[in-house]
Amino acid sequence: MFWCWTGHRPVPYDESLHRPDKLAVIAQGRTTPLADVRPWPFPDFEATITACLASDPADRPTAKELIAAW
Numbered sequence: 001m002f003w004c005w006t007g008h009r010p011v012p013y014d015e016s017l018h019r020p021d022k023l024a025v026i027a028q029g030r031t032t033p034l035a036d037v038r039p040w041p042f043p044d045f046e047a048t049i050t051a052c053l054a055s056d057p058a059d060r061p062t063a064k065e066l067i068a069a070w
Contacts, residue, residue, distance in 0.1 A: 001049050006037040010053055029055035 002010040010032055013025040031053050034046050054060045
């Protein structure tokens with residue numbers, strides 16, 4: 001959702017990296033702040049995207065929770 005809405009990856013990495021190295025960068029869990037790349041403010045959608053990017057998968061909403069919220 002992050003990339004589709006902003007046109008940016010949630011986790012920036014160098015395109016020249018090999019796949020295992022890209023995955024290692026992603027696994028660090030440091031995402032681009034949504035406010036830095038959002039095309040326009042939309043607080044409800046931003047909260048949803050941010051929740052889905054939680055470092056710990058247990059903290060991310062389920063599909064059922066996302067549907068109920070919208």
